[in-house]
Amino acid sequence: MATNVTSAAEKLKKIQGGLSLQDVAKLSESLRKEKNQAVSGAVAKEAESAVSQLSALKKTITPVVAALGGGTAAAALTISSLNWSKLPKILLYLAIIAAGVFSTLNFGLWAGALFFGVLVLVFALKSEKIFSFFSTILTFVFFTALLIIAPLALGVFAKMPAWLLLTVEIVLFFMVFSVNKNAGYLALLVIIVFVPWLHYYATEVVPQDSALAEAVFAAEEQFGGIKNFSPKNIVEYFSNIAKISVAEATGDYYSSNVDSNAKKKLGVFIEDIVSTQKPAVFVAGQPLTFYTKIKAQSLDFDFGMKLSCEFASENVVKGVMVPDTIDFVKQELAGEGDAFDFTDADCVLSDSSKLLPGRHTVSIVGSFNFATRSYLSAYFIDRGKKRELERRSLWNEWISGLPSNAFNPIHTSGPIKIGLNAGSQPVPISSKDKEGPTVSITIEKAVDGYVKSVNSILLMLPKGLSLKDVNGDVGNAVKVTCFDLDETEQKGCDDAYTNIYKVDTEKVIGAFDVSAGKSVYNFVTFRAHTLIDDYNALMGSGATILPKKIKATALYDYELRKDADFSIRAVKT
Amino acid sequence: MSKNIFLLVVTFVLLVSCTGQFLPSSKQTVFIPETHSGTVGVDVSFLDNAPPNEVFENQWFELGFVLENKGAVDVRNGVFVVGVPEDFETRDSVYDSFGLKGRSLFYPLGDSKFYKLKVRGRELGPMVERMPAMVGVDVCYPYKTEFSAFVCIVPEFSGSLKKERVCTPSAQSFAGQGAPVAVTKIDVPQVLPHDNPTFVKPQITLHVKNLGKGIVLSRQKFGDACTQRASKDVYNIINIDGSISDAPLTCTPQQLRLSEGDNVIVCTAEDGLEKSRGIHNALVNFNLDYGYLTKKTKPITIKRVLE
Numbered sequence: 001m002a003t004n005v006t007s008a009a010e011k012l013k014k015i016q017g018g019l020s021l022q023d024v025a026k027l028s029e030s031l032r033k034e035k036n037q038a039v040s041g042a043v044a045k046e047a048e049s050a051v052s053q054l055s056a057l058k059k060t061i062t063p064v065v066a067a068l069g070g071g072t073a074a075a076a077l078t079i080s081s082l083n084w085s086k087l088p089k090i091l092l093y094l095a096i097i098a099a100g101v102f103s104t105l106n107f108g109l110w111a112g113a114l115f116f117g118v119l120v121l122v123f124a125l126k127s128e129k130i131f132s133f134f135s136t137i138l139t140f141v142f143f144t145a146l147l148i149i150a151p152l153a154l155g156v157f158a159k160m161p162a163w164l165l166l167t168v169e170i171v172l173f174f175m176v177f178s179v180n181k182n183a184g185y186l187a188l189l190v191i192i193v194f195v196p197w198l199h200y201y202a203t204e205v206v207p208q209d210s211a212l213a214e215a216v217f218a219a220e221e222q223f224g225g226i227k228n229f230s231p232k233n234i235v236e237y238f239s240n241i242a243k244i245s246v247a248e249a250t251g252d253y254y255s256s257n258v259d260s261n262a263k264k265k266l267g268v269f270i271e272d273i274v275s276t277q278k279p280a281v282f283v284a285g286q287p288l289t290f291y292t293k294i295k296a297q298s299l300d301f302d303f304g305m306k307l308s309c310e311f312a313s314e315n316v317v318k319g320v321m322v323p324d325t326i327d328f329v330k331q332e333l334a335g336e337g338d339a340f341d342f343t344d345a346d347c348v349l350s351d352s353s354k355l356l357p358g359r360h361t362v363s364i365v366g367s368f369n370f371a372t373r374s375y376l377s378a379y380f381i382d383r384g385k386k387r388e389l390e391r392r393s394l395w396n397e398w399i400s401g402l403p404s405n406a407f408n409p410i411h412t413s414g415p416i417k418i419g420l421n422a423g424s425q426p427v428p429i430s431s432k433d434k435e436g437p438t439v440s441i442t443i444e445k446a447v448d449g450y451v452k453s454v455n456s457i458l459l460m461l462p463k464g465l466s467l468k469d470v471n472g473d474v475g476n477a478v479k480v481t482c483f484d485l486d487e488t489e490q491k492g493c494d495d496a497y498t499n500i501y502k503v504d505t506e507k508v509i510g511a512f513d514v515s516a517g518k519s520v521y522n523f524v525t526f527r528a529h530t531l532i533d534d535y536n537a538l539m540g541s542g543a544t545i546l547p548k549k550i551k552a553t554a555l556y557d558y559e560l561r562k563d564a565d566f567s568i569r570a571v572k573t
Numbered sequence: 574m575s576k577n578i579f580l581l582v583v584t585f586v587l588l589v590s591c592t593g594q595f596l597p598s599s600k601q602t603v604f605i606p607e608t609h610s611g612t613v614g615v616d617v618s619f620l621d622n623a624p625p626n627e628v629f630e631n632q633w634f635e636l637g638f639v640l641e642n643k644g645a646v647d648v649r650n651g652v653f654v655v656g657v658p659e660d661f662e663t664r665d666s667v668y669d670s671f672g673l674k675g676r677s678l679f680y681p682l683g684d685s686k687f688y689k690l691k692v693r694g695r696e697l698g699p700m701v702e703r704m705p706a707m708v709g710v711d712v713c714y715p716y717k718t719e720f721s722a723f724v725c726i727v728p729e730f731s732g733s734l735k736k737e738r739v740c741t742p743s744a745q746s747f748a749g750q751g752a753p754v755a756v757t758k759i760d761v762p763q764v765l766p767h768d769n770p771t772f773v774k775p776q777i778t779l780h781v782k783n784l785g786k787g788i789v790l791s792r793q794k795f796g797d798a799c800t801q802r803a804s805k806d807v808y809n810i811i812n813i814d815g816s817i818s819d820a821p822l823t824c825t826p827q828q829l830r831l832s833e834g835d836n837v838i839v840c841t842a843e844d845g846l847e848k849s850r851g852i853h854n855a856l857v858n859f860n861l862d863y864g865y866l867t868k869k870t871k872p873i874t875i876k877r878v879l880e
Contacts, residue, residue: 373700382801392808393833394788401868403707412700462659492630492698497659539801541667542654543711544868549659551698 087178146172268305269295270366273347273564280566288319288349290362292562293342296328303328305368309347311354312361319349319362357570366560367452371488373554374411374418377547378437378462379426380538386428399426401544415449415558418442419525426545429532436465436530441552443509443524452557457503458489459528462548464537467501468529476508477501477528489553498551501528608676612749612784614644614716615651615673617869620687624708627874628694636663637689638710638869642673644683645751651714654799655690660706660875665690668799671714676751694875702877709870713799715792718752718861724762724817726855728773728848739852753785754811754831754861765841772845775817777857781829781836783809787867789831795864815859817842822857 173188271293282288288311296303305326309319326343347364349355379402389395409420419442427437441459445451459477461467470476480502482493493500508526532538540546620637628634636655642648648671655667667690674684697704725740742761749755760778767774783789790798791810798807809831815822822840829838846855 371700373698375698375701384804385801388805388808392830394808397788401870403705403872414700488699492696492701494695540656540658541800542656542709543713543799543866544656544709544870545801546656546658546707546709 091175268303268366268368268370268560270364270560270562271295273362273364273562275564275566280564282352282566282568284355284357284568284570285351285353288352288362288566289346290364290564290566291344291346292364294326294345294366295342303368305366307345307364307366309362309364311349312363313355317349317354319347321364322346322348352568355568357568359565359567361563361565363561363563367557368560369455369555369557370414370416371553371555372412372414372416372418373551374409374420375549375551376409376420376422377406378422378550379406379545379547380429380540381426381545382539383428383430383433386426406547415445416451416554416556417444418552418554419444420550420552422550429535429538431535433532433535435468436532439528439530439550441526441528443554449561450559452559454505454509454554454556456555457505457508458485458551458553458555459501459503460493460549460551460553461499461501461530462538462550463497463499464532464534464548465530466499466533468531470503470508470528471526472529473507475504477503498549503528608645609719609751610749611643611751612753612755614642614646614753614785614787614865615648615712615714615867616641616643617653617710617712617867619710619869619871620689623689624692624871624873626872627876629876629878630694630697631878633691633693635689636692636708637687639685639687640671640673640712641685642675642680642683644675644716644753645719646675646717648673648675648714648716651712652796652799653688653710653712656707656709656711656870657690657692658706658708659695660704661692661694661708661873663690663692694873697875697877704875705872706875707870707872709868711799712867713790713795714865714867715795716752716754716863716865718750718754718756718859718863720747720750720756720857720859720861722747722756722759722857723854724759724775724777724857725852726762726764726773726775726817726846726850727852728764728846728850740854749784752861753783753787753865754789754863755782755784756780756859756861757782757784759857767845769845771848773848774841774843774845775855776839776841777815777817777822778837778839779859781811781813781831781838781861783831785865785867787865790864790866792862792864795866798864798866810863812862813838813840813859814862815840815857817857818846818855820844820846822859 273290273292276289276291290309294305294307296305305328307321307324307326309321311317311319323343323345326345328343345364347362386395389398407425409418411418419440421440421442422437429436439459439461441457443454443457458480459467459470467477467479468474478501480500482490482495482498482500484502485493485500503526509524538548617638617640620635620639623635623637625634636657638655640651640653651671651673653669653671655663657663657667669688671686673686674680676683692708694706722745724745725742727738727742744761745759747756747758756779758780760780763776763778765774765776788798789809789811791807792812794804794807797804811829811831813824813827813829815824820842821844823843824838824840826838829836840859
């Protein structure tokens with residue numbers, strides 16, 4: 001509860017410039033409730049201060065809301081008097097509202113009030129020329145924002161692939177031109193300038209640790225896949241969405257959240273491939289050299305990567321990577337903030353005569369092994385106690401004492417994500433039960449690249465719970481100890497608290513498509529049935545249910561690929 | 574003019590007598606704590622920074638907490654359990670019994686005791702930077718609500734209209750009585766006929782509610798609530814007994830199962846009161862016996878040690 005008030009007060013401090021009135025109302029209500037329930041002086045003070053800040057803010061909202069409402073009404077009246085057809089009028093009206101709201105949210109209530117104040121003045125003058133000028137500017141601002149923000153948002157949050165985003169962009173452009181051609185041309189100009197800037201400079205200018213950097217980085221990754229635009233990919237994309245939807249509905253797909261406590265983005269990345277000459281046009285027979293940076297971020301284990309490169313032609317021509325293996329040492333990567341390590345790598349083809357004149361693609365491929373971990377807090381309660389609490393209408397109160405998101409699994413960042421589920425929580429058990437909960441594990445590819453092979457999957461159950469079988473077959477997993485694991489996995493491992501099982505990946509992960517070179521949108525779920533072998537160990541002591549951790553680790557070989565186009569022209573004779 | 578001066582003087586006298594600020598007083602006031610007020614029994618709170626909000630893996634830290642009896646009743650043989658999840662380890666005992674005096678002249682704020690444990694965050698797994706965890710203290714103890722109030726008993730209706738009444742029967746509302754369970758209301762007292770025509774049976778209807786932030790337990794089985802054991806009849810059970818002018822009251826139900834809604838108990842003086850007492854203010858006393866569970870949790874994040 002104290003955490004909720006503190007986080008609510010922090011949220012209030014982060015509201016800068018812009019306000020969502022709904023947020024203000026909700027926050028104010030929750031803080032008022034928290035204030036009434038505060039038990040410590042410090043928390044009560046913070047809640048009071050937050051509530052009084054909100055009250056002060058609320059006082060400024062009323063006159064501004066009146067100005068916004070007045071401006072909107074004036075805009076509606078004036079637009080309705082124009083001799084335009086219905087659709088452009090509606091679009092213009094929406095553009096005006098969106099621009100006003102956008103400026104309010106980003107630049108503050110006073111900016112929004114000023115915007116609408118000017119609008120009221122303009123409409124009051126009822127000058128067609130001024131109105132036309134403003135409508136062009138507003139439409140331009142609205143659609144430019146839409147053309148930039150919509151694909152960023154769809155790419156980052158909806159994880160829509162770049163080639164689909166391109167389709168969305170094209171549709172939006174047609175909309176812009178249908179409303180106002182001048183605004184459309186202006187928006188197009190801004191896009192042409194903005195996108196290259198985003199590509200070349202944004203990752204260096206924006207703070208690396210910020211949410212904006214994450215969005216920019218993700219957008220970069222998304223747009224990099226734009227050449228995957230093909231009808232086949234469209235079908236595969238939507239069929240995978242359908243598969244996930246069906247699996248979720250039938251209870252065969254379990255998700256997890258990325259560890260939000262891990263501030264660092266971790267993993268391995270291949271930067272864009274750069275040729276030694278710009279433009280990337282070579283003469284037939286000339287040696288070809290391309291280079292890139294391999295970036296490793298926040299890895300706390302020794303890590304080796306094999307590199308290779310190839311040139312796509314009628315036949316695939318192999319190049320030479322210098323170096324062909326890279327070893328990152330864990331000590332060099334650890335540290336506060338983002339820990340990067342870069343290594344340059346060159347791809348050389350000494351004799352390009354093997355490639356015919358024309359367009360070609362160079363690909364640099366990095367293979368490495370990686371691990372993703374996921375953990376789930378499982379809460380066990382005696383079945384009889386649960387019934388008693390329910391009978392006495394105390395169950396909801398009991399559950400509310402658990403942390404928010406208590407039942408959500410967390411997975412570490414990486415190319416694969418692991419979803420965990422232990423059935424309905426808290427898990428009711430009794431001393432007479434033999435069967436424990438069924439633990440479901442879903443493994444899904446998370447980012448670009450290809451899973452070459454899943455080498456091992458470890459399932460760690462809390463003491464008191466043992467594994468009966470995986471997917472109904474007892475031979476699908478074997479019990480191991482911490483000593484049997486490699487040095488990295490031994491970190492934090494304690495046989496006194498955990499039963500560790502190694503899952504037979506060949507038998508269980510057979511359905512997972514690991515073909516390299518193919519865009520993989522696949523996931524696999526398997527179910528581990530458990531037995532209760534020590535009821536008291538699972539129960540613990542005290543009235544508060546304390547969580548037991550269920551963990552899963554997947555170790556796999558992953559392949560990253562980066563492509564770049566270049567041209568070879570024939571020797572002039 | 575003289576009228577104005579007179580009015581000023583009167584106003585001045587009224588002000589002085591009401592505030593008393595300008596009249597030096599040689600009396601020394603004695604602070605007598607109001608013991609039977611409030612809705613808190615035993616309160617538990619963690620010490621500042623013990624435990625801290627964040628600890629490093631493999632780091633020892635102190636988990637300290639204070640038990641304070643802020644209610645009116647002494648606690649004997651209460652138990653507490655410190656919830657230390659497997660993300661931590663401790664070599665100290667995580668449970669103990671305790672006793673605390675309630676508020677009184679000698680303990681105006683109630684008695685308090687301080688406990689501490691040494692706890693260590695376990696090593697985090699690979700690639701895990703932070704692990705959110707939670708520690709908690711559960712306190713289960715027997716408690717009592719001691720309630721007293723005057724109620725107006727009118728033994729006979731006839732004739733009372735003409736005479737000047739000492740009191741008028743009415744419903745009354747109450748705030749906390751120095752315990753988490755409180756009598757919140759007494760309905761208008763009723764008077765029932767007795768077998769003996771010179772006696773009447775007063776009937777008191779009271780409303781009871783859990784105003785504290787914890788959970789009401791059975792007085793006999795309160796300790797079970799601080800375990801994961803499943804027991805029946807552990808939660809929301811209150812035993813009631815009372816008296817009116819030293820005559821015992823028979824209450825229905827005698828053992829109340831507390832619910833979220835209105836909890837009503839009807840108590841009748843079966844032995845009766847003499848009618849000859851006439852209209853009078855009778856002192857009613859009620860004792861509500863129960864156990865109580867108070868919980869307190871604190872989130873702690875275990876952080877990675879960076880090499």
